[in-house]
Amino acid sequence: MYNNNYSANSSNSYSVTPSTYSTSNSNQLRAKTQSTINNNNSHYENNNMSKLKCVFVGDALVGKTSLIVAYTTNGYPYHYTPTAFDNYSVTVWVDNKPVKLELADTSGQSKFDSLRTLSYGEADVFLLCFNVMVPGSLNSILVQWLPEISKVAPNVPLILVGTHSDQRTNMNTVMELSRKGEKPIDTGKASFLASQINAEYLECSALTQRCLKEVFDMAIVSAMSGKKNHQKNEKTASKINAKFQNVKNAFMEKQTSNSIKSGFRKFVNITKKVF
Numbered sequence: 001m002y003n004n005n006y007s008a009n010s011s012n013s014y015s016v017t018p019s020t021y022s023t024s025n026s027n028q029l030r031a032k033t034q035s036t037i038n039n040n041n042s043h044y045e046n047n048n049m050s051k052l053k054c055v056f057v058g059d060a061l062v063g064k065t066s067l068i069v070a071y072t073t074n075g076y077p078y079h080y081t082p083t084a085f086d087n088y089s090v091t092v093w094v095d096n097k098p099v100k101l102e103l104a105d106t107s108g109q110s111k112f113d114s115l116r117t118l119s120y121g122e123a124d125v126f127l128l129c130f131n132v133m134v135p136g137s138l139n140s141i142l143v144q145w146l147p148e149i150s151k152v153a154p155n156v157p158l159i160l161v162g163t164h165s166d167q168r169t170n171m172n173t174v175m176e177l178s179r180k181g182e183k184p185i186d187t188g189k190a191s192f193l194a195s196q197i198n199a200e201y202l203e204c205s206a207l208t209q210r211c212l213k214e215v216f217d218m219a220i221v222s223a224m225s226g227k228k229n230h231q232k233n234e235k236t237a238s239k240i241n242a243k244f245q246n247v248k249n250a251f252m253e254k255q256t257s258n259s260i261k262s263g264f265r266k267f268v269n270i271t272k273k274v275f
Helices: 064-073 110-120 135-152 165-169 171-179 189-194 212-274
Strands: 019-022 028-035 052-059 084-094 098-104 126-129 158-163 200-203
Touching: 052 064, 052 110, 052 135, 052 212, 064 084, 064 098, 064 126, 064 158, 064 212, 084 110, 084 212, 098 110, 098 212, 110 135, 126 135, 126 212, 135 158, 135 189, 158 189, 158 212, 165 171, 189 200, 200 212
Parallel strands: 052 098, 052 126, 126 158, 158 200
Antiparallel strands: 019 028, 028 084, 084 098
16 A cells, blocks of 8 residues: 555545457447445445456566555555555446446555455456566566466456556666666567456556556446356356256156056056956
């Protein structure tokens, strides 16, 4: 969590232009953000409001909290304090309907490994975050974060997010990497990884807010699409079970009927022998 005016208790409200995205299954949804972090606007709070849970994971210091704070407050947090677990919420508009968007900010520190997965429950989308200027943070996606998520929520949509994209043009940072024999993570490499793990890929900057909204819009769209597919699969499974039950009942009725007929024939044969 960052120690500044842009905390989870901020009451700053904001509005941004809606964008439309198409996911791999061609579902299109419009996502518009217009609320506050703690949902002070009670007009939209009701028990029937749909909820979407977005969980942010990644190494410590890759900028997960910065993304959330920048998006929800339209500002940038300059003072850093390590995150344990923080939850934010905003109201977003999807197809002209209010939806509560829950943003779960998790710690990348190893001391929280045993507790972090508790935040994964009921997740509708995971945002796998890495710093484009820290090569090791992308490797961690494969080595730690993807395996950890797969054990708990294997079928939840994924978005691979490259943070600090503004630093690609910062010559001091680039030269510092070069002195260590490293270089910024290539966009093509990150895109290839995303395709291999069946994830969307976006890069953004919390500082300049370049493509920041696109990341959250994509998260909303992916979460909604995943939820619809899950509901569709549940309905399909329910129909299959119902059909199976009908066939089973019909079969049992036929078996019962055949048993009665067979028993009646035996009774008639016995009667004939007796008389």
